[in-house]
Amino acid sequence: MPAGRLGGRVGHVTFWVAIWTLALGGLLYLLLPTLIIVVASFTAGEYITFPPQGLSLRWFTRLMALAEVRVSAWRSLIVATAATAVAVVLGVAAAFPLVRGRFAGREALNAFLMSPLILPSLVYGLAALMFVSAIGLPLSVPVLVLSHVAIIVPYVIRTTAASLALLDPHLEEAARSLGANAWKTFLRVILPNLLPGIATGAAFAFISSFDNLTVSLFLAGPRVETLPIRLFAMINFDFDPAAAAISAVLVLITFAVVLLAHWAVGLTRVIRL
């Protein structure tokens, strides 16, 4: 039946055209804002527009002159680095019992340690502010660091635990049977194999802390302004086009984090972490 066959072919083509159109539309939709903000930051005009009015580095140059941007960027770097360091120590240690341990309540403990991931960070920011005021701590960098640790420690636990779960448990037994004690087994065999996972988790944790606005909004206070807060103010209140230059830099850092994750464990595995 040629007519039926033709109909079938038309249906087939329509189906794939529809799938591809929606999918490519989705891809473009995902990519567009990032792309546009980077391109727009090179504008030579007085406002951030797309397409940009001529190309120049004037807004990047202006960034250098903005002292408060420099200070807040430096502060964000310190907060994110410190928070990541603490989160890595806590998270890597916690991942071991969660994967290899055999004790009652392991699943529940895992769910508990992951719970900051699903709690709206705005709600956590409010709660942390109440907690900090109740015990009388002044709003300061250490307070900010600790609150960031609470929301990023799950990333480290997850990626470390996922890498550990993929690691052949027999490696440990092999090392022990060859004469390595528990400590040497950890340092020489387990840790080197977990490093990619830990690095990926640490990179995600770092970027989450570095980009965090909602928790910082509550806990930063006027004297501990972070870069996202400065950027937020520049866009919403100052209408400063240099914000696009900062955004472009932030996109670049994110780009580096994604590349690091790809280099360390491969993106196809990252999404299962």
Add this chain to the structure above:
Amino acid sequence: MTPSPTNARPDLRLVDVSRRYGPVTAVDRVSLDVAPGEFVTLLGPSGCGKTTLLKCIAGFLPPSEGQVVLRDEVMNDVLPHLRNIGIVFQHYALFPHMTVADNVAFGLRMRKRARTAIAGRVQEMLRLVRLPGFADRYPHQLSGGQQQRVALARVLAVEPVLLLLDEPFGALDKKLRVEMQLEVKQLVALLGMTTIFVTHDQEEAMRMSDRVAIMHAGRIVQCAAPEVIYDRPCDLFVADFIGSSNLLDGRIRGTSAGRLRVEVAGVPLEVPCHASVRPAGEDVVVMVRPENLALSETWPSDRPAWAGVVSLALHTGPVMEYEVVVGETWRLRVSRPRMQVESARVWAKGDRVAVTVVDLKAVRIFHGDTAGATSVRSL
């Protein structure tokens, strides 16, 4: 090489070793002596406790009861890295971040050997496992067989008291598996290495071992040379687990002069038996290996025979496998070599045949019936 286990001081002695997980007993009062240079296999279906027992020997699990003794020293409280036991794992557990040379050197470094001595030993071991040019490769760059050899070189480098092989050939394809079995067997024999081999593959166990310990439900049910296990299984479980066999319900009809008269499918067999006199009328299970049955066209005059019809005839290469239906309910499995001088005949489906037992001495008789427990002892 079949060392006599009772004479020499055993390299490994297990004394009533048990291991429980809560209410579950994974290993149940296992005792075993392994003589120096002996190759003993723990064979059993998955979940029989063989891997748990291996972990108790290696020190990854403390036994709940009993003693693990290595060269006269009780090892129960000794941490695994101080036991000097080498293990080759199923997936080799090569350290993925280290080169072949670093993998082989690992145990030596842990023992703080001199750098030059380590380098020399690594070269020597790689030559031994026929991988001399592979020192700088990483495990993922090697084939399965090569990884296996590196794993062997890594444990043998530290000259362990005891070598444990935990299903080491499971990940290899069939042809390579047989090659590696021969290679490992020759290597451990060459080095006189005392070896415990864990597997669920009976052919592998038979081919490689001096003795095979059959494990079932946490216990060693029979430990003997491979041919003894095959020819004289101690109970129905072993009979059923090792090789293929016809397990047939029978009934004792009487005893006479060391012979047991057993009726199976309406045919009386006179089986030589040294066991005590059994009451007539007792139900038993009769084990006849398929290769112990023969088919013929004509009715034999000198021995009892079953009359049957061939219902299946399968070629397996060297051997023909038949299923013969006798009466209403009996199905006998028969395997005959194809290149046989006396009866070159190959049967086909539907042929009417007479089935006879080749050697009545090889027929085994067990208590009970085929539906009952399999742990009953042989007569």
Add this chain to the structure above:
Amino acid sequence: MDRPLEPRDQSLSTSGARARRAVWSRQLRLWQLVLPATLFLVVYFVVPLGMLFYFSVRAPGVSGVTLVHFRKLLTDTFFLQTLGLSVRLSLEVTAVALVLGFPLAYLYTRLGPVWRLAILFVTLLPLLTSAVVRSFAWIVILGKHGLINTVFIGTGLTDGPVKLLFTLDGVRIALAQVQLPFMLLPLINAMEQLDPSLEHAAVSLGASQARAFFKVTVPLSAPGVVAGAILSFALTISAFITPVMVGGGSFNVMPTLIYQSAIVTLDWSTASTTALILLVVALAVVWGGMTLGRRFRYGPGSA
């Protein structure tokens, strides 16, 4: 055993190498490693949430527990409208993310490694990009002289600029982009579990490609759809930055209410109560979704 057992020999040496022995119990217990992280989260996560709860059930002049804040908010028309808007917005955004995400996830499982990598890259980059930056980008795109209006006016589609920035539509567009990665990743993970030969089987039995897709792949991907929808909904209803920046204060959603009560009017009780109501709604959807998701699971592992 075919050999008699020798009697248990108690005289075997146990003293020889006692020096190099350690007892099992002296080993560091593995589970203790989980303690620092747990204690930290108890102090710095559970206690603050407890305080949130405390503020929501206490009122000045009232001793003990009171539900006065909940009563006040849940009878307030403005609050209920905001809650309704938040829920509706989250459902709409989730639906858009699903419609765009499903075909993309489907293609992901059928394309080669280069395409896969490209899709993952394009998914992860916005996922990890600061929400402030992404919202700023949408301001540039949606604004009066932004990309969309340039294209619309340039092609003669409209005469004057369309107002998108500082409208609910603009926020919908921006939020759906933010949520698309969270929809995609569970979908991809779920669809990767599916055997591609299932669809081949359907086609070989006479189904068209489209029928095979809708009758086989779509139902079997339901667990991924549910997981993605739960995540997307929960994150949208608690989204703060995008509604503030792209919405420009032209309307309120639950998170902006929380922020205003906490920081602008300094009414911590109202802020806490709003936050708890938001949490309850989000958790109800997560719970409901998970219950629903369990129905769609087939084969081994279904419970």
